[in-house]
Amino acid sequence: MKKTLVPKLFAFILCLLCWAIWPRDWALPANFVILATLMSTLTFPVFRPRSNFYIPTLSSAPNQPGLVAFTFDDGPDPRYTPQILDFLDREGISATFFVVGARVAEHPELVRDMIARGHIVGNHSYRHGFDFHFSLSSALHRDLDAFDDVMDEVIGKKCRLFRSPQGFRTPLLADVLRARKLVCVGWSARGFDTVRSDANAIVSSLIKKVASGGIMLLHDGGGLGGSEAREPTLKALPKLVASLRDRGLAFERLDKLLGTEAYFVRE
Template identity: 40%
Template structure:
């Protein structure tokens, strides 16, 4: 059931500011002040959109819930796939460690590799929405464009895997104030991360691992990539170098790697993941 959009306090304040500025101009109080206020407001909203972990533009899941923290859960999220060369190896690494992950998949890639998408689900993981085409101009799309882009991915993933996404991650984490009403209308929760390894641009797996492990704490949401993956100097995808060591660290520190859906209900089990 679709829920009515509930704007964030910052969006409400922005609307009030715009109305106040227009009223001020109409009352002859001086348009330079009104324009200055509106420009400053737009600058704040723009900065918020460029800050992936910001909550100014709407609900944004940046850390797991308190019950998940109590259960020593950490969520590993893997973006931009599925990739036919890398994703099967990622699945094998996760299997070997008895870990679950959340794959934020691009709808177009799911369309191109439906069997691989279904294999992700079969292995006990979850696939969530990462837009249909991961367009570089996603954050400046209009309302209708955003709705079509996200809805198309939602449809492709649901029809291919039999599971409807409940989480969404914006391409590169960038967004505009228009994203929140679209996500609310589709019953999707925006998810960012606690820490990332920058494994799409790095070449040193040690530095990527260090970024992910530094300050690692229960409830963290970690970001890696199986699509658009950065490569080591030897030509191996960074995620394949980093993930086994990261999982060893989690195990040594008493953490359990679970999917976002499992973390949302720590008493749940993987029974029903493949149902």
């Protein structure tokens, strides 16, 4: 917690100093401008998926030339996850699924199927509620405890890789992740498939951003923000894979791309 208090204390002290030394007529507006600037500086990293301001976040692996990784969020979803798994099988691609604990509890067989097919799963919170970002540390720990419990029951493993809902990382969440020794994962390219209904637009968005060592974000689950349907994602995948292969890129599983373990080793 001390690390996250430093920038806030710095902002407060700087404003007091400004108030003390600035001509009195200008002190209030000067303080307002400085405080607004500092608050925006402290807030912006919360919403930027690749920011390391509050906690180191792995968004790419630049030392992995010619390789990229697929990640899928918000599942498992019985409508779409099996179709995506079948597609990945046909293409010989291993991916990472950042799953929602409550959905794992509803569809444990889909997560076991992911593991059986050579994929890995990561932590995407238990409920994926927007209030997750406004939660105190105790509530965050309860959510992540619930996720760990259901994963232990379903696959007998505890996930190390964590991706926050919407990719937001608050100072409180950063402290909780450090305490739990979780590896925070972002992305370098996303298809915006929760809001786009055109498969070509999804492909274009990813192609423009992805490069060697890139981490791509798509979704296999619907109904947690944006569109309920994932048919555009299913239509985009064959075009995306073909295009990336034409560029000489190959696909690697996220843990191997990053050189980290996907699960904690039981003591």
